[in-house]
Amino acid sequence: MDRLRWRPREQQPETERTLSDHRDLGDDQPADEVRRRPEAAHAEDQTPHTNYRQIEDQRRREPAVQREDHVHARRLTHILDVTVIEVRDVTRRFGSFTALSHASFVVRSGEIVALLGPNGAGKTTASRIIAGILAPTEGDAIVDRISVRDDANAVRARCGLVTDSPALYERMSLRSYLTYFARMYDVPQPGPRIAQLVELMGLTSVLDRKLASFSRGMKQKAAIARALVHEPPVLLLDEPATALDPEMTQTFRELIVSLRAQHRAILLCTHDLDEAQRISDRVVIVDRGRIVREGATDELRSAGRPSFRAELVADEAPVRAALGTAGVTVESIAASNGRLEARWSSDDPAETNTRALRALLDAGARVVSLNLETRSLEDAYLAIIKESRQ
Structure with missing residues (x-):
C-alpha cells in the first residue's frame, strides 16, 4: 500500500465523439489492432473511432496503470471492492438483427464473472462493446469509470482482450510483437515484463521466432501475453483456453485466479462449464440476446428443487413399493457396486425424507447413506436455458 499513490484526473477538453463503420472490423480482430475507419451515419453501423495520437496524449496525462520504480501500482479504486465494469441497459443491433437486448450486469474488482450462453447468444458482442470495439446501439458500458x-x-487502454482466434502480426517475432504493444501502452522498460510473460506461457525458446511459424496453441499463448503486457485492470477473455493443451490450460486457469487476487475485474466468456464452475465467483447467463439469469455460482447450483440420493442394500422391487407407499416419487433407481441408488426430489425435505426412511426401514432395507445432491453448473445452466425458452 505504501507504493500506491493517488493521481487525480486532470481536466481534459471534451473530445469529439466519433464512431466508425463496424463492418470494416474483422470478427477476430482484437482491440489493440483497430485502425481508423470511415465514419458512418447510423448507430447500429458504428464502432468507436480510434485516434492513436489522442491515445498517446491521454496515456501521458493519466495512464491506465501507474508505476513507481517499475513496480506495478494500481489506482486506489482497484484495491477496493468497487464496480469496474458496468453494462447499462445495452442493446446492439446489426441491421434488423438484435444481437444483444437491454443487457445489464456488473463486474467488480477482484471478481471473475462467467458470461455463459449458447453460440450466437450475444456473449462476444457484449465483450466487444465493453472493450470499446463495438458501439452500443442503445445504453452504455462504463469501464473503470x-x-x-x-x-x-x-x-x-484499460482492457486486455483475448479471443478464441487471435489475429497477430505474423511477420514479427514474438519479442518485437510484445515490445510493440508494450510501448503502445507506455510500459517502461518492457524487457523484464516480456521475459516474465513468455516464461509463464512456455515461449522463451521461441521468443525470436516469427509468429507465422507458431502453432495455433502457441499463437493463443502469444495473444494472452499481449493482453497482459500492460497489466490492465480489466481482462476480457473470450474462450481463452481454445487450442491450449491440458497442462497449459491448468496453468492459465491458475493465472486467472492469481489475477483476481490482484484486484482485477475479469469477464470470462466460455463454453467450458467445468472451468466456469471452478473459478468464477458469479455467473451471467445470456440466451438469444437477453440475460436470463444472474447470480453467485454456488447459488445457481443450489437453486431449484432439492434432490436427494439414498444408497441402500436391498432389492429394487420392495424399495419402489416402500417409497410409493410413503408418497415419495422416485426419479431413478440404479444398481451400483452391489447397492441400489435411489433418487427423489422434495420441496419439504424434512417431512419427505422422514417418511421415506421410515418406509425403507419397515421394508427391511438397510440404509447406507442419504445425501443432498448439489447439481453441477452444467445441470443448472441447462435447466435455466430450458426454462427461459418455455
Whole structure:
C-alpha cells in the first residue's frame, strides 16, 4: 500500500465523439489492432473511432496503470471492492438483427464473472462493446469509470482482450510483437515484463521466432501475453483456453485466479462449464440476446428443487413399493457396486425424507447413506436455458 499513490484526473477538453463503420472490423480482430475507419451515419453501423495520437496524449496525462520504480501500482479504486465494469441497459443491433437486448450486469474488482450462453447468444458482442470495439446501439458500458461512448480510446487502454482466434502480426517475432504493444501502452522498460510473460506461457525458446511459424496453441499463448503486457485492470477473455493443451490450460486457469487476487475485474466468456464452475465467483447467463439469469455460482447450483440420493442394500422391487407407499416419487433407481441408488426430489425435505426412511426401514432395507445432491453448473445452466425458452 505504501507504493500506491493517488493521481487525480486532470481536466481534459471534451473530445469529439466519433464512431466508425463496424463492418470494416474483422470478427477476430482484437482491440489493440483497430485502425481508423470511415465514419458512418447510423448507430447500429458504428464502432468507436480510434485516434492513436489522442491515445498517446491521454496515456501521458493519466495512464491506465501507474508505476513507481517499475513496480506495478494500481489506482486506489482497484484495491477496493468497487464496480469496474458496468453494462447499462445495452442493446446492439446489426441491421434488423438484435444481437444483444437491454443487457445489464456488473463486474467488480477482484471478481471473475462467467458470461455463459449458447453460440450466437450475444456473449462476444457484449465483450466487444465493453472493450470499446463495438458501439452500443442503445445504453452504455462504463469501464473503470469511463463511458465507451465518451472515450473509447481510454477504455481500450484499460482492457486486455483475448479471443478464441487471435489475429497477430505474423511477420514479427514474438519479442518485437510484445515490445510493440508494450510501448503502445507506455510500459517502461518492457524487457523484464516480456521475459516474465513468455516464461509463464512456455515461449522463451521461441521468443525470436516469427509468429507465422507458431502453432495455433502457441499463437493463443502469444495473444494472452499481449493482453497482459500492460497489466490492465480489466481482462476480457473470450474462450481463452481454445487450442491450449491440458497442462497449459491448468496453468492459465491458475493465472486467472492469481489475477483476481490482484484486484482485477475479469469477464470470462466460455463454453467450458467445468472451468466456469471452478473459478468464477458469479455467473451471467445470456440466451438469444437477453440475460436470463444472474447470480453467485454456488447459488445457481443450489437453486431449484432439492434432490436427494439414498444408497441402500436391498432389492429394487420392495424399495419402489416402500417409497410409493410413503408418497415419495422416485426419479431413478440404479444398481451400483452391489447397492441400489435411489433418487427423489422434495420441496419439504424434512417431512419427505422422514417418511421415506421410515418406509425403507419397515421394508427391511438397510440404509447406507442419504445425501443432498448439489447439481453441477452444467445441470443448472441447462435447466435455466430450458426454462427461459418455455
